[in-house]
Structures are given as structure tokens and as C-alpha cells.
Amino acid sequence: MDFSPNIQKLSPSATIAVSTLARKLKAQGRDIINLSAGEPDFPTPDWIAQAAIRGIRDGRTGYTPAPGLPELREAVARDMETRSRGGWAVEPESVVVTCGAKQALFNACFALFGKGDQVLVASPYWTSYPQMVGLAGAEANFVKGPEERGFKLSPEELEAASGPRTRGLILCSPSNPTGAVYTRDELAAVARWARDRGIWLISDEIYRRIVFSESEGEMAAGLMDLEPGEVGPHVVVDGVSKCFAMTGWRIGFAVTSPEVADKLSALQSHSTSNAATPSQMAALEAFTHPERADASVAEMLEAFRRRRDLTAEAIRTRLPHLSIIEPQGAFYLFIRVDSEFQDGMADSQEWCSQVLEETGVALVPGVAFGDDRYVRLSYATSDDLLTEAVRRLAEEREG
């Protein structure tokens, strides 16, 4: 069948494909431990969920303006402004509420890039970025920092990878899949480089609150922690999916200049219109009760920290030949497994298929994130399942 050139290079999301396969095998009765999808296993905090239920009962079930409920845009702007360590003023007109952070990223790529453009994508990357760039007609150009720096980028690598057609850079900190977190200074160096080159910086900050710093309640550095003068044209992307365990509610947002926000909104007005209204009511509750929100995040963060430590320690002890990037944020372990590649099993995809077949543990091949030597494990699941998963991997190797 002939499809349009729009989707000629499109492939389905690998993260979603593996977790769908894991669910299917489980439904068939297989004993599967699914560590593939990046999805917190907690329920949405009840006080947030109740706001949506109240909204539905109060008849908040119609359309909202395409860029979101005015009071939600206002609340997100206030929250960004209050938390900004760079003294930014954020107007509600700069905020576009979207159907998940995914749509904010897609809208930004579609609105800002096109045919002939190259977009730098910090690698290892979240699997959807290159596809989004491709859907916009542009070309992704992957750029990697040194492995021993957790692949984090500096202006040197960026400069070496860029050329006259470079129009943008997509960066994710804390990173999916590595868990690496840019310090304020590292982020500032990258932001100043993008500013000086006059290219768009799309900063995916969806895991910003999931960071294991020493000082409690501190978020990972984001663009708005820099001085406004350090940042050129930009789109900050964030949302509620990860930090409030709200993946199914589909609420994200883009924060940018009012002029760009207008375009993102116009694009959305012709595709999905507004994000689901009851979901916006729930997000509004979260953003208008920052102290309560912080307490809910802190509770989940404690569990993520414990799970990170126990999984990393179990891998170090029981599978010492596999190395891991020490994650400082998000909820993934990026594990280097190429020391196990041998005849008949030469890449991360085959490694993951074999492990799924023999142990029932579902992981995502690193090739989906731009590094075929690695696999990704999501530790957003129970302590018991994580312990059991490492036990199975180790015992299968011991024979």
C-alpha cells in the first residue's frame, strides 16, 4: 500500500512496542516482569484525582480554549516563575497546555523545523525525538558527549556536530534513558552556545522533579534557573505524567515566548484541540497547591531513590561485568551489556529478546535510544519485582 512521504521514515515507538509485547505475554499466562515502560507504578495522588471528579460533576466537560484553561495557564506560569532561580517573569500567554509532554514536543518540532533543517539531538535520546524531527520534514543529527561524563554535552561537541543547516537542539535533563543530570553550569554552557548560534533550544524537563540531590526538594537545573540573558530562542517542555504519576491523564505543557505559543496553539487547534478538560482540572489542583504537590512528589521520590539504589547495587553485586551509568535523576538504569554479545547475538535487540524469552524480564534495547551497546531498565516498579528481575538475570547466567 502506498502511504504519503510524510510517514515514509516513521517507525512505531520502541518503548511502547516492548511494553505492549510484555503485557500481551503476561495476558497469555507468561511470568513477565515488565521493566520496559517509563511509567510510575503509583496511583495518581487522590487529592489530585478528586479535582477531576468534582470537575466532571460540576459540568466542566466541554471544550476549553485550544492552549488550555486560562486558570491552568496562569497557574503553570506562576509555578514556573516562583520556582525559577534565574528571576524569569512568565506570562500565561507563554504557556500552551498539551495532550502530554509528547504533544508539546511534537508541536514544537513541527512549528519550528522543516525541510532542509538539521536538528541536533543529544544522544542517547528519548526514542520519539528523531521521529518527531522526521515528521516535521527535518533531519536529526545525533551528538554524544563522552561516556565517562554520562554522555553529557559541552559546547565543543555541539560545535563540532553543527553546520549551516543546524536549526535546533533537543536536550533532556534529567535524561531518559541515562538518568544523567546537567548541573546549572553545564546547562548554562550549552544554552549560551545555542543562543550564540541563534538556534532553537528545546529543553525537555519532564523529569526535573525526579532528581536525587542532597538538598531535599531541590529540582534539577532547568532553563529558567539560568539568567534570562543566557538563553536564546527556546521551548521548555514539562508536564504532570511522571512527577504526579499521571501518565494516562495526558497533560503536558510548553513554555516559550507568547509569539511561539500562539503558533503552537494554532497548530493544536487544528489537530487535537484542547487537552481533556477533566484532566486539566486535575492539573490545576496540583499547580494551585504547591506545598501539597511537593509533599506528594517527595513521597514518590523516596521510593524511586530506594529502588534505584537497590537495583544498581544488585546489578553491581550479581552482574559485575555489566556497567551502568550512575543515574542522578529520572527512573531508568542504562546498562551496558555488549560484553555479553557473542556469535548469534550481536546487538541490544537480540540481547533483550533472549532475556525476555529466557527470564521473562522485559527491557528496552539501547538501539531505540541511539546506543546499541546498552539496554534500558525502568525501576518505576516495586522493590520485590526489581529484586526478582536481577535474581533471574544473574541465575540464568550462572546456569
Ligand code: PMP
Ligand atoms: N519526554 C520524555 C523524556 C519522556 O520520557 C516522556 C515519556 N512518556 C515524554 C516526554 C512524554 O511524556 P507524556 O507522557 O507526558 O506525553
Ligand code: GLU
Ligand atoms: N516515556 C516513557 C518511556 O520512555 C513512556 C513511553 C513513551 O511514551 O515512550 O518509556
